[in-house]
Each structure stands twice: as C-alpha cells, then as structure tokens.
Amino acid sequence: MNNKNMKNLKYVLIPIICMGLGSCNQQEKKKGESQMESRNDTQTGPFNLASLKVGQNINDILKSGGITTKDTVHCDDVTLIGNERLAFTSEKMLHFNGISLDGKNSKNTNKVLLHFGKVDQEIGPLANEKEDELGMYQLDIYTEKENKALFENLNQTFQKPVFTTIHESLESEVKDNEIIQTPNKFKQEVAIWKENGLIYYYCETQIDNKPDEYRCNLFVFKDKEWKDLLKGAGYPDLDKIS
Numbered sequence: 001m002n003n004k005n006m007k008n009l010k011y012v013l014i015p016i017i018c019m020g021l022g023s024c025n026q027q028e029k030k031k032g033e034s035q036m037e038s039r040n041d042t043q044t045g046p047f048n049l050a051s052l053k054v055g056q057n058i059n060d061i062l063k064s065g066g067i068t069t070k071d072t073v074h075c076d077d078v079t080l081i082g083n084e085r086l087a088f089t090s091e092k093m094l095h096f097n098g099i100s101l102d103g104k105n106s107k108n109t110n111k112v113l114l115h116f117g118k119v120d121q122e123i124g125p126l127a128n129e130k131e132d133e134l135g136m137y138q139l140d141i142y143t144e145k146e147n148k149a150l151f152e153n154l155n156q157t158f159q160k161p162v163f164t165t166i167h168e169s170l171e172s173e174v175k176d177n178e179i180i181q182t183p184n185k186f187k188q189e190v191a192i193w194k195e196n197g198l199i200y201y202y203c204e205t206q207i208d209n210k211p212d213e214y215r216c217n218l219f220v221f222k223d224k225e226w227k228d229l230l231k232g233a234g235y236p237d238l239d240k241i242s
Helices: 003-009 031-036 058-064 144-158 224-232
Strands: 083-088 111-117 134-141 163-175 178-195 198-207 215-221
Touching: 058 111, 134 144, 134 224, 144 178, 144 198, 144 215, 215 224
Parallel strands: none
Antiparallel strands: 083 111, 111 134, 134 215, 163 178, 178 198, 198 215
C-alpha cells in the first residue's frame, strides 16, 4: 500500500453515529494538543451553548468554557471526513440560554459534542473544513426534565419551528438475523428551527418499556455536509431542510 493510500485510510468514517447512544468514559487527549489546554481563569458567567457560532475557533470555545481537552470523554459518535470532535459531560459546558442541561440516567450522561475542522497539512481540506473551526455542535440529552427545559427554551427563543412532526411505529429488533417487530411503541418527535443562518434540528426518541433508551438530540449546523451526515445516520425528515 503506497503512502497516499495510507494517509487516506485515516479519514475513513467511524462506522455509524449510533443515534447518539455511544457510551462515554473519561480519557486524556494526546500531549500534542497542548494548544487547546489553556484555561480561561477570567470567566465571569456560565458558558452558553446558544451563543456558539459555526466557524468559531475551537480554542476560543474551550477558553470561554473554562475547560481543556483533558476534560473530554470518549464517544463513538461519528464525525465528517476532515473533521474531529470533542465531547464533554462537564456541567459548566451544559448551559443553554440560562438553563442547565446537566444530568444522567442509569445508562447515559448528558453531553455536548463539538465537531471542528482538522486539515491534514500534506493532503489539504477534504470536505470544505477549516482548521480548528466549529462545523456543528451536538447535544445528547438522556433526562426528560432537561429535555423539556431545552425544548421549551427553543420554542421561546425561536418561536414556531419551520417544521415539526411525530413518527409512531412499533420497535423493531434483530433476532436470529431477522428483523422482527416488538410490542413496544416507538415514538420520535422532530422539530426544525432556522435562525441567523443556522439549522437547529431536534429529535426526541421514546420507546415503551425502555426508559433507559429515552433520548433527545439537538444538532446545530449550517453546511449541507452535516445534513447529509445525519440523514445517512438514519435521522428522519432531513429533506425538510431546504
């Protein structure tokens, strides 16, 4: 295998986003990321996710949150070619317009993921990414109280969504290599807002008799490649975003 192919291999996508269900455990980043490890000791108020802007420098975001790459947690969520992501479960990063989204259930902990560009200096940009610039941020919320507060805040801040719907069906699962339906009701509520050129895509999932599978995902982005990523991962109604 030649050197060019070896380099391309590092940009193969992680198999699947797993609908935000990846488990998270504490891990330290490489020492080479020391550029992003300076704290903002002058922070005077809570970090506000709602104030993040696509294109903002990831180093500035970490400083404004008073946090470093050493505070990240491991997640299996996928990101785009030419991009990387940092995940945080820290309470100080989980603020949205004055509300705290900190919480956990018996299986998962609420978290925020910051997807940002990382350009290979030899190959160059692969998907319009720009070095250390935020491309999308993602909220994975597993607690109903915090999800309700987030949804109400989105409605108050952005008013009526440009699209909303509810999908209901029976849950399917694989058994003996066959897909079978269970008696459990599967429900997804989708809402989409557009504000200042940004897309706010909200998806809440509930499965009867499986309270630990409850989750809410919010994705905030601008560019089409993020829409295509979510669509390929199985999130519904992405075609409603013009």
